Amino acid sequence: MPQTVASPARRTSIGDMIFEGLATGAGVLVLVLLGAIILSLFIGGLPAFRAFGFGFLTSDDWDPVKEIFGSVVPIYGTIVTSIMALIMAVPVAFGIAFWLTELAPAWLRRPVGTAVELLAAVPSIIYGMWGFFIIVPFMGTYVQPFVIDLLGDLPGIGFLFQGPPFGTGIFTAALILGVMIIPFIAATMRDVFQTVPPVFKESAYGLGCTTWEVMRAIVIPYTRVSVMGGIMLGLGRALGETMAVTFVIGNTNRIATSIFGPGNTIASLVALEFPESPAGSLKLASLLALGFLLFVISFIVLAISRMLLRSGAKA
């Protein structure tokens, strides 16, 4: 048995056996936990999968009166808000990571790095409340009317920016999500940028490269895989975010054509509808089925993220 330090075989004590058994058992418990989460959500959602079959994945109905439930709208909302959040967050996160690793004066790195990490520590309910009371009025009064006037009449893409300026909606949710995932992506990028061997960068500087050229030609190619892993990690976070989104997305089960239109996500729909779903009802089963789908989606994204980060670390 491969061990870091092997105790002499004849002295293997009963204490050792107990301790190793406990530790291994705890490890197995983690696997059991994951299996139990998947299984419990699947079994809980089974009545909905039985009642609607494949239609659960293709229907955009959510009608508690007629008891017809489909998952298209929340899945669409989940993916669209997360992708938009990534588009907003990645450039900012990259800028922060670049600044922290290459540009910042040494005495500022630690405090600014800590501040960015604190942004990740703010609870999501706070983002939701802050978004609801501060960002939503700001969007509704200034940003949205301006953008709707400016771009709403454009031929071809104008429909993306039309509609009443409620302040809430898909775009606002994506903005809040973007702010929330910036620190996760920035921290991962900073850590992987620091793994580039100094001699690579020094060689490039020695050839006369500017800081940005060193970044573009040396650091990014060297860390590409891990950087993708960091971005996927941010995506995984955004997909399952609940409280922040619930406050600001407008909570309508309809696919809006405008980015300012209201919508919902899997997590926000589950959080909002759960209190009105009695135990044993088809609605509760549908919510659990949605939870199962969310788990599958985020598991895949997080698994890809881990594999990218690990293979990046080995390279």
Add this chain to the structure above:
Amino acid sequence: MSGAALSSSPSRDATVADRLSRNRRNQDRLVQALCLLATAIGLAFLLLILATLLYLGAKGLSLGVFTTVTKPPGSHGGLLNAIIGSLIQTGLGTLIGTPIGLLVGTYLAEYSAGSKLGDAVRFVSDVLLSAPSILIGLFVYTVLVSPFGGFSGLAGSVALAVIVIPIVVRTTEDMLRLIPVAMREAAVALGAPKWKAIVFICYRAALDGIATGVLLAIARIAGETAPLLFTSLGNLNWSLSLAQPMSSLPVTIYQYAGSPFDDWVDLAWVAALLITFGVLALNVLARIVLRPRS
């Protein structure tokens, strides 16, 4: 250089080279400025959130908040039951989750070298670290709430414990791996069995790091809302029973912030101020604990 005025070919080369390098340096300056801007944006959001909380939360802050329970709108309620509920559930969640996380981290660092099981456990633990917390709430609802007929503080604590485990696993494994092999060898050479070497030598040497992980885990679960919605539900009455629905600060914020009553919204801001500064203080403390080692 006076040669610049002449139109000979070497000097033209020099101006071209000059222009090219100026372009490159300008591009560099532009990117540097954008990066500074990005950092400023990130910091601005943090400051904006903290300033909002201080501005709107501090004005509702009074002794009554800590001594009175939540009451119907208009009757000067406080947050006592929410604060106590949060402390109980966070404490119990940490107490349940930490030993399990510690053992899993120990298994990964000390016993799993090269084994397939170890790789699988590490992978699953890392995925759970970022898994949506709302799903952990739904999971605990299906196993602890719906079969036993009711929301309870205990179910809330268990949901929080599930979130604690992967956080403690990650820091424990990382910290144990930093302990030099020579220390373990010294212990074993003195005749200590392996478990004693781990518990009395490695744990003690890695204590700062492990404590950091536990502090970060407490900070994380203290602000969790989604898992509690499905497990401890929230309770507007005074209750310390773990078998009953239990109040907590994040769930109270959720209930109050969305309400149409001004005094409830004000209390939600106070709760938000308390929870955010508590969580940030724990994070800063965790970094101070770790600093001497790193």
